[in-house]
Amino acid sequence: MSAASEAEITAWFQARSERAIETACARVFLAGDTAFKLKRHVDLGYVDYSTPERRLWALERELAFNRAAASDIYRAVRRVTRTATGFELDGPGPVVEHALEMRRFADDAVLSAKPWAIDGALADELGRTVAGFHARAPLRPEGGLSALAFTVGSNAQLLRELKPRLGGDLVEALIALTEAELARQTPLLARRTAQGFSRHCHGDLHLGNILVEAGQPILFDCIEFNDLLSDLDVQYDLAFLLMDLDFRHRRDAAVRVLSAWLDEASRSFPEAIWEGLAALPLMLSVRAGVRAHVWAHSGDDAAARAYVEAGIAHLSPAPPVLAAVGGLSGAGKSSFSRLIAPGLGASPGAVVLRTDEVRKRLKNVAPDHRLDASAYTPDFYNLSYDTLIENARTLLKAGRAVVLDATFIDPALRARAERLATDCGVPFHGVWLEAPTEVLEARIAARSGDASDATVPTLHDQVARLDAAVAWPRVNASGAVEQSAEAWSAGHAA
Structure with a gap:
């Protein structure tokens, strides 16, 4: 490769x-409509782009890895070649650098x-x-636990x-809590690695690396330079997004992301996916x-x-609780459940389990697919x-709060939910x-794109079967669900 200074090449791209x-x-x-990325000529310890060969290696990996989730954005690695008066792309002259061409957004x-x-x-989407993305990702049995342990050690170092700037006591508290929790969760994490939860993941899945076009989220700019930062437990990959949302005071969005991820991922991953939530506080903290x-x-x-304080808080999670939200179709159970979930249990809140989604x-089939x-x-x-x-039982045993969203018309099912809380030793809120x-009829008639298949005749059948002795506290749901959920949460949030 012919020599050219970083400043020369940067100036050439800058001018264009x-x-x-x-x-x-x-x-x-x-x-x-185009973006060109150049790797800087740096060696930062955790990443080394100091030679042309290492920069080309990184760009080719970046192109290959990101095409899995953003094929329309990542186009090609282009050669920067020398001309008599400067540079051009993919010309006949000597190659002086490489650049990644992308579609601009x-x-x-x-x-x-x-x-x-x-x-x-x-x-939800x-x-x-x-x-x-995680279900399609290649298996990486050498990652998972070892990758998480690497990051725990790297964070500590x-x-x-930075202790003089961040406070020695604060830093040491986070390190001690993290190392103790890693030791406690090691058997679970090792088991998950063996069960196929370690995949080639994004590695840097925060909000700055997710864009939305035409209503669809697109994951981009994944980590390519260190396999220990990308060959991860899929839940640890997700944890970056959950932590970022939580830190930005969007627990409501984070817990809905988590609930949707669990429902979708459980279609492809082993049943043990549910017990993995026991390690989520550690992953959020890291x-x-x-x-x-x-x-x-x-x-x-x-x-x-x-962020250090947030890391410490994640390792002191609120205890789990079980809430069960019942009512006839159209009563607003799903909306109510999602509104109360962020205030229950450990960050980012309670997982919402809907019978409508369980059935699909x-x-x-897709959640919005109507069953005959x-x-x-x-x-x-x-x-x-x-x-x-x-x-729900597995989640509660893993320390995760749960909201059950179902009609619960049958009193035996209401009793079953109450018994579950007793069996798991957690508080119950019906x-x-x-x-x-x-009001219920109008809401059902107006639905579209929802997991519920209930119709107005379904509602009428429910009315006929409902017994009058529902002992759970009643909430008037005829008005705005935000008001009723806020009022309930004020008296029950953990």
Whole structure:
């Protein structure tokens, strides 16, 4: 490869670009509908781009890895070649550098620019998109536990170097808690690695590396330079997104992402996916530790300390509780459940288990796919509740709060939910939502794109079967669900 200085090549791209974006590892030049990325000539210890060969190796891996989730954005690795007067792309002259060509996207398409815009539907789609990405990802049995342990050690070293700026006691508290929790969770993490949960993942899945186009989330800019940072337990990969949302005060979005991810991922991964939630507090804390030293090295000590404090908080999780939200179809059970979930249990809140989604999972169809009425046999009805209860049992034993979202018309099923809480030794909160029949009918008629298959005749059948002795506290659900959920949470949140 012919020699050319970094400054010369940078100046050439700069002259042909509208704008440049600089990071510690790369420069991105924006021109029209195209973006070109150059790796900087740096060796930062954790990443080495100091030679042309290592930069080309990284660019080729970046192209290959990112095409798995963003094939429309990552185009090609281009040769920067010398001419008599300067440089050109893919010319006949000597190669002086390589650049990654990408399709340019709008700056405000990236979710870090607008975390407030993540509504419930997008959070749900985001969770399912990440789960699909993980299901397709290649197995990496050499990663998983070893990769997480590597990051725990790396965090400790990097944070100790920053103790004069971040506070020695705070840093040492986080390190001690993290190392103790890693030791406690090692058997589970090793088991998950053996069970196929270690995959080639994104590795850097925070809001700054997710964009939305035409309503669809796209994952981009995954880690390519160190397999110990990308060959991960899939739940640890997801944990970066959950931690980022939680830190930005969007627990509501985070817990919906988590619930959707679990529902979707459980279609492809072993049943043991549910018990993995026991390690989520550790994973959230480690991700917060990563952001702490990244922000410190960017010069923002206040943000870095806030991440250290968040990491400590994740390792002191609130105990699990079980809530069950019942009521006739159209009562607003799913909306109510999702609104109360962020205030229950460990961050980012309680997993919401819906019988409507469980049924679609059991039939292996999309959540919004309408099942024929003939599918709703008594055996299938019982299997749906059996699955709901067993998923909840595993989550509760893993320390995760749960909200059960089902009609619970049958008093035996209400008793079963109460017994589950007793068996698991957790507090129980039953809620019965009620509203006039005409209100329920109007809501059902207006539904679209929802997992529920209930119709107005379904509602009328429920009314006929409902006993009058529902003992759970009743909530008037005829008005705005936000008000009733807020009022309930004020008195029950853990």
